[in-house]
Amino acid sequence: MKDDSAIKIDEVRELAASQRWPGGRDNTANLLDEPRELSAPMTEDQARRLMAAPTRRGFLIGGAAALLGLLGWRWMPEETRAKLLRGTFEFNEWVSRSLYDPHRLAPEFARGEAADIRVNGLEGMAQSIDAADWSLTISGLAPARDLALSMGDIRALPRTEMTTQFKCIEGWSVIVNWAGVRFSDLVARYGGAAKLPGYVSIATPDNGYFVGWDTESIMHPQTLLAYEMNGAPLTPEHGAPLRIASPLKYGIKQIKRIGRIEFTNERPRDFWGEQGYDWYSGH
Amino acid sequence: MAKHLERKHTLATRWMHWLNFPLLGMMIWSGLLIYWANAVYSLRLFGYELFHFFPQWFYDALGIPYNLAYGMQLHFFFMWLFTVNGIVYCAYTLFSGEWRGLVPVPSSLKRAPLVALHDAHLVKDLPPQGKYNDAQRIAYTLIILMGIGSVITGLAIYKPTQLAWLTSLLGGYEWARWEHFWLMIGYVAFFAVHIIQVVIAGWGNFRSMITGYEIVDAAEDLPVSSQASGELA
Numbered sequence: 001m002k003d004d005s006a007i008k009i010d011e012v013r014e015l016a017a018s019q020r021w022p023g024g025r026d027n028t029a030n031l032l033d034e035p036r037e038l039s040a041p042m043t044e045d046q047a048r049r050l051m052a053a054p055t056r057r058g059f060l061i062g063g064a065a066a067l068l069g070l071l072g073w074r075w076m077p078e079e080t081r082a083k084l085l086r087g088t089f090e091f092n093e094w095v096s097r098s099l100y101d102p103h104r105l106a107p108e109f110a111r112g113e114a115a116d117i118r119v120n121g122l123e124g125m126a127q128s129i130d131a132a133d134w135s136l137t138i139s140g141l142a143p144a145r146d147l148a149l150s151m152g153d154i155r156a157l158p159r160t161e162m163t164t165q166f167k168c169i170e171g172w173s174v175i176v177n178w179a180g181v182r183f184s185d186l187v188a189r190y191g192g193a194a195k196l197p198g199y200v201s202i203a204t205p206d207n208g209y210f211v212g213w214d215t216e217s218i219m220h221p222q223t224l225l226a227y228e229m230n231g232a233p234l235t236p237e238h239g240a241p242l243r244i245a246s247p248l249k250y251g252i253k254q255i256k257r258i259g260r261i262e263f264t265n266e267r268p269r270d271f272w273g274e275q276g277y278d279w280y281s282g283h
Numbered sequence: 284m285a286k287h288l289e290r291k292h293t294l295a296t297r298w299m300h301w302l303n304f305p306l307l308g309m310m311i312w313s314g315l316l317i318y319w320a321n322a323v324y325s326l327r328l329f330g331y332e333l334f335h336f337f338p339q340w341f342y343d344a345l346g347i348p349y350n351l352a353y354g355m356q357l358h359f360f361f362m363w364l365f366t367v368n369g370i371v372y373c374a375y376t377l378f379s380g381e382w383r384g385l386v387p388v389p390s391s392l393k394r395a396p397l398v399a400l401h402d403a404h405l406v407k408d409l410p411p412q413g414k415y416n417d418a419q420r421i422a423y424t425l426i427i428l429m430g431i432g433s434v435i436t437g438l439a440i441y442k443p444t445q446l447a448w449l450t451s452l453l454g455g456y457e458w459a460r461w462e463h464f465w466l467m468i469g470y471v472a473f474f475a476v477h478i479i480q481v482v483i484a485g486w487g488n489f490r491s492m493i494t495g496y497e498i499v500d501a502a503e504d505l506p507v508s509s510q511a512s513g514e515l516a
Contacts (some may be wrong), residue, residue, distance in 0.1 A: 036414075037290035038499075041349045047286040051490070058493035062301060068363070069305065085356035092359055099445065106444040107451060165456060167443065171321030171353065173456050222444075247444050278350035283444040 093280035100221055105282070106247030109163045110246075112229050116178035117166060119237045123271060125257050126207025130242055134205070140263030143192045151241050157181040157189055160224060162245075168280065169250040178245040180226035181230070184219045201268030202244065205259030212268030217248045217282055225258070250281045285334040285501035291414060291491040296381065299372040300492060306368055309361040310433075311467055315347050316354025324464055336464075362437065368431050384414040386424050391417040402480070426473055429466050 042050075048083040073081075136154065138147040187196070200218045208236035218225065226245035227234055234240040239256025246254060252272045261269070273279035292300070307483035319342060325335040376382045387395075397480035400406040410417060439450040439459040453459040458514075481489055 001347065013484050039288040041285040041501045044284070044286050044498070047288055050288060051494060051496060051498060054494040063491065064351055066305075067511075088360040088363075089356065096442070096445070099444065104445050104447065161287055165443075167456065168321075169355075171317065171460065172323070188305055272352075276356065278355060283442055 007196060008241065015201070016234070017200065027210070036143050074089045089280070093278070093282070096280065096282055097214065097216070100216060100282075101215060106164050106222055109165070109175045111163050111177055113175045115174050116173050116230070117176050117238070118172075119136050120168060120170075120251065121209075124204030124206060124237070124255075125239075127206060128130075128236065129205060131259070134241055136242065136258060136261065138190065138261045138263075140197060141191050141261075143194065147190055149190075154181055154186075154225065154227065154242065157185050162222060162224065164222065164245075164247040166254070167247070167250055167251050167283070168246075169277065176245070177230050178224055178226040179228035180224040182221060182246065183223045183225055183244075184221060186225060187219065197263045197265045199266065199268050201260075201262040201264055202255050202258055203260045204255065204257050207260075209255060209271050210252050211244075211255045211268055212240075212270040212273065212279060213249075213253065214280070214282070217246070220248050222247055248283055250283070252277065253281055287499050287501055288317050288496045289491075289499045290495060291497050292294060293377050293379070293381065294495060295379075296372075297366055297492060299375070301373075302368050303365070306361055306365045309357060310365050312345070312347070312469055313354045313357035313361060315342075315345070316350055317358060318464065319347065319349055320351045322358050342375065357506045359441075366434055369427075369434070373427065373431075378401065385420060387417065391420050402483075421433060422473065422476075426470075429469055429473075433463065433466045436460075436466065 006073040039050075041260045125184075129187060130167060131151070134151065136147075138149065141147065142254050158181065159179060160182050161177065163177040165173050166176045167173040196219070198215055200213045201210065203212065223244065223246035225242050227240075227242055229235075229238055229245075234243060234256075239258075242258045244254045244258065253270075267279070270279050272281075299331045315337075318336075322336060326333045341347075376385065393408040394417040397406060397410045398412075401409045402418075409470060412419075435449065436453060436459050437454050438446055440456065440463060443450040443456050443459075450456055451461055453462060487497050
């Protein structure tokens, strides 16, 4: 003897087989005791009449909403749209910075996994510089005076090495071994006791390339002032004598050939931030 | 033959379904604006490249400007709307009990191929079904899981240091980007099948996603009152 559900399935099969698809799809759920919400039976004319108004209303509302969205987006002044999208970047930054935890570290890799990295931008490096003449200017850090550090001063600070993933905003990544000085070690050595300003502006000697960092990201233990890459001194096209290396932000923020560092409470200018990219660009 | 008006989709489901259409569309379009800057994926078979994502004509045809910054602006704007719509939908479906008609049942895997054979006009009878047939149950549940997958893989690419554990779980940054991309291809494939099925299923089925109601045949010849009662909600 068949159980109930088997009988029902047979009934459905018969029903389905007796009707041409897609009509055969109907009326199976009630036979399987699945909940259905059915109106009282009515004639086809009555059903059509009842459906007319909601159909019209649905299309009107849907059409109006689609049109409004489309035209709103189209006719929105360029300025307003830019403001909205920039505002979203800033909102996203606020969320990211609210949830930021300086103790979270980017994964580090085996030294052997490091590979060569493509040279993707030479902004701010149009002229060649003389390494002997180079010095790093730091303002806003030590109370009331600017610092001018030589490479010797930098090398005298604790050396840190890390093998991390470099991520370009274009979407590619490569594992690179870096050696240099933790930005935070430099601050510890030369900074005063006072609380640091909120931002750091970093620029090439000719100001041709400049980036802005939030202080919490630049003070992260994996943000380096790097002078070596993959076991060799930085080459000019990779930012000799000193560049930023950090898995905290995209490559656009890891400025090469640093000439000037300035601590500031004002949000610094940012080369790619001014071209429509996210100022924060943080990971 | 007597008819019923059957309540198929609630107002909330319908709104979120239709909202998701332009939102996912914008996510995909802006995603392509980001992807072109490092367009490295292709479909390969035995080392032979069958299709590279994407050929020039594709970018031209879809009006995809080579504008990474604009792509990121749009992607990181619409991600909020897409995610919020998805979360509200999941919560609603869960708490309203609508999930019952949607998630696959144990026999769905067995019956789904029968539905597919039926749809291909190879088998005459259709397995019994509720609001959705078993192929639909699997497809519609999968597409929701894919949506969750897109948010998760997206987060892993967006914050690979703060969410390093998540990125590692997905196999690393490069894999997360690959997964994020293929989920998008999955949506496009779903969309193509979905449109074909909707067209085949016909006007009554389509209208039920707009009004919430579908006109269905009564199971047997029920007596019909002379006056249809009540207004539709």
